[in-house]
Amino acid sequence: MSLSTREFQRVLDAHADELAGARIQRVRAPDDHTLLLTLHRAPTTREWLVSLRSPLCRVHPTTRRLASTPQPSAFVMLLRKHLTGARVIDVERPTDDRWIRLHTRRGDERASLVIALLGRDATVLLLDAQGHVLGDHAGRRATGALHVPPSPPSTRAAPDHRDRFPVPDAALAEAIDAHYARRAEDIERTTAIDRRRHALRRERRRAERLRDALLRDLERVDEAPALRHRADLLQTARGRVRRGDRSVTVQDWAQPDSPEVILPLDPALDLEAQIARAYHQARRLERGADTVLRRLEEAEGRVGTFAGLEEQLARVEDSGDWGALPDLLGRIDEALPGRARGRARGARRAAPAPRLPYIRYRASDGTPILVGRGGRDNDTLTVQIAHGHDLWLHAEDWAGAHVVIRRPRGATVRPEVVEEAALLAAHHSRGRSDTVVGVRVTERRHVRKARDLPPGRVLVAGGRTVEVSPSGDPRLPALLARREDAAG
Template sequence: MSLSRAEIELIVEEIKPTLERATIQRVLEVDERTFVLRYRQPGQNLLLLISTQPQMARLHFVTERTRQPEQPTAFTMLLRKWLDGAFIEAIKQRQGDRIVELTVRSVDPQWIPAEDFQGPAPRVVAYLVIELTGAVANVFLLDAKRIVRGHQPGEASGTRTLRVGAPYEAPALPPAGTKADFVRWQLDSLDPSTFQRSACLSHAFEHLGCEGRQDELTRHLRSQLRQRQRALKKRVANIERDLQKVGNAEQFRRWGELLQAAHGQIKRGAASASVPDYYQEGMPTVEVPLDPARSLPDNIARYFHQYRRYKDATSRVEERLLASMEELELTNAAVARLEASDELTALEALYDELVEKRLISKRGAVPRARAKTAAQRLPYREFLAHSGATILVGRGARHNDALTTNLARGRDIWLHARDWAGAHVVLRIDRDQQPKSEDLLDAATLAAYFSRGKNDTLVDVTYTQAKHVRKPKGFGPGMVTIAGGSTLGISIEPERLGRLLETEIS
């Protein structure tokens, strides 16, 4: 769903008026295929997102900056060296194609000022070529002679042999009459002066990204859970066979005792012995297998040894069977939850829970990149109460622990829906202040809403100061104990809830 040539043209039209006397302040990395140019025009700061993600190549303004990765890519560092502090002189789109070129005048990256230097730094022309060409999209940094100084990681130049230090070669123009001129989302009817086109694209690609991540996470969970189901069913079947063997322990003891009673009546080297079974009425004759290489005392000792070994193993095998069957039940329940989950947040919560319980392994090669990556994702959602106080809502069991034990201050108010699984909620309280009644109702409403009891007519919400909440050693994720505490009966008011949800800080 990369942008078409016509859609790019509409976005370039929106960008152009913002470039007069514009200065790039910083290059912000989102991931290795996406970055943001933060630049300032007199009177406003702007964030221009440039992404070459396969099938999501795009260019548009965004309203929020993202957190930076701890270690930016080498290309991002190169862009910062060339573009930070650069003046933007022009933007143009290659006619008939999805290639946009920014012309900038940057401080000469090779320049080293003398100690007594005064005056403006020397500047050189540079070009940022943004190829939004779908699967082979890329960004190239060119010097004044249009020599490639760097490009994004990966082989994304199509059939060209572009390399650093070589002249830039533009790709061939697409054939006439291709799908280059379609316009979606009615972009051409939106006002570029108020950035409506960028706002529309931000929403559309965020939705597309969520759908893609949801499909990807669903496939990963389904694969892991089905694999787990197969392994557990096989394990249960094997343990049941072991249990059946263990059940034969009494038979070994009986054979040993029958052979003892027949001592002196069995010849050495016999493969079996016919002995009366005095355990049964009428003492019928039974055949007891023997090891011909062993003496009779050795055969008797072997049967008693097998009896003791299997008898001692009985409790262990039964414990293994119960544990495996319980794990299989949990896995079956997780499969049912997966099939019933139709939202990304629910899938992410299920994923976190299953990893915590070690029912599935963490994703490796499967990217979990969201607008905020897993490493960057905060353990809470943030809302504003009636007075403007901050309310933090845990995202899941593991996140509840982080919120309650690491982030909540002793004077903050901690809330949770009583007798229901749900989010831990923290109402921030300033020093020497008391919680306002409306703020407390707001926080309790969120605690009720983000719990499994949200559809009940009345939800009891327990609250206390966070300093009274403890997590004993060995307690599972999200489980805590509280000292004292009070209870509010909450009937969720749609107007209050709507106001609170609208205040969420992304």
């Protein structure tokens, strides 16, 4: 189970001096459900683990070396943007619940990080200075919504005061880390066993269905001699059968006394066609006999293999002989066909590349210029992706895209780059056919998104106006050709 209220409070009490005043040096993610925050407060630097994986929700310092995921999520990137280098100036937490709010400051920027381990609602929130949501790990709260602290525990459930770690506070984090490492290993092992068991059962049943179908085909193979004998008898009726006849009487010379037998006919076919069909059916069954027997042997072998592996897996699980499990799982994976092997290992199809909310262009000197794709994408580009020192542009008096010029802090953007970005802002607006379009240019820090504004609308303070001619500037075609993500 996750950390109880008592255990959660013990962790925070034991390390309270390390939180207030600490600087956030690094934010990373080992997986989709875990965050690692590196906090430094002289003389101590600790990495704090935040797990939102049920039933392993917890927060505590850790000394384990966990590798970061190669592709951090958008939420992790958002945390890095707003928290890296920030200092924790205040710690807000109730004494009878499992959430904490770290208020941070970096220069003039203020933000706060909320870590809430509230059962199924466990999440991490990033809030701005006014308490509006900038990002939600769980994705349940809309960007810009005002954060409301969780209701008191008495309105949800009684606080859980269990304490499973009878160790001194100095050893508490290490004990919690070791406990949940074992729990994670148990869950991973159980998941691996369940996936293999289900895959083996599914493939065994598939092989059993194939075996039963082949047995039915094998029964039809016995019909081949009768079909060939019928064709031989029909040959003796040549000259006596016309198209449309429904039967013919012939002597069955293969039986004692050569009795007369009545053979049914297909009135839609002439006699030669019926003779050829009977011989063809006989030959097909005779040729298929070897194939059916071979496939039947293979199917029965697969049934036996999968059933045997199921029994071995059950014995290992019952005996708890986990040392033999890796080898057995490897043999199961080798026995499973490719499609089932991937499911048994928990493999997922490669996710498509995420859709970016902007189009990327390159200015003539290589400077990146980002152009929003639409209303909500404009908000995402301006509020979540652009830095405060980036330049922000928008066509005046026209609906259009937000445009951002990336620039390092303190760097100067060349005037021709600003003009090229202004051309893109005018081109991606409803004023693209005008002779002259004014484009507002300001730093991103002077652009604000109010809660009641529709998607794409922002409040802009200060800045200057650059006039461009999107319908006649010869630089525009070359600039559009330097689009880097034309596929979207």
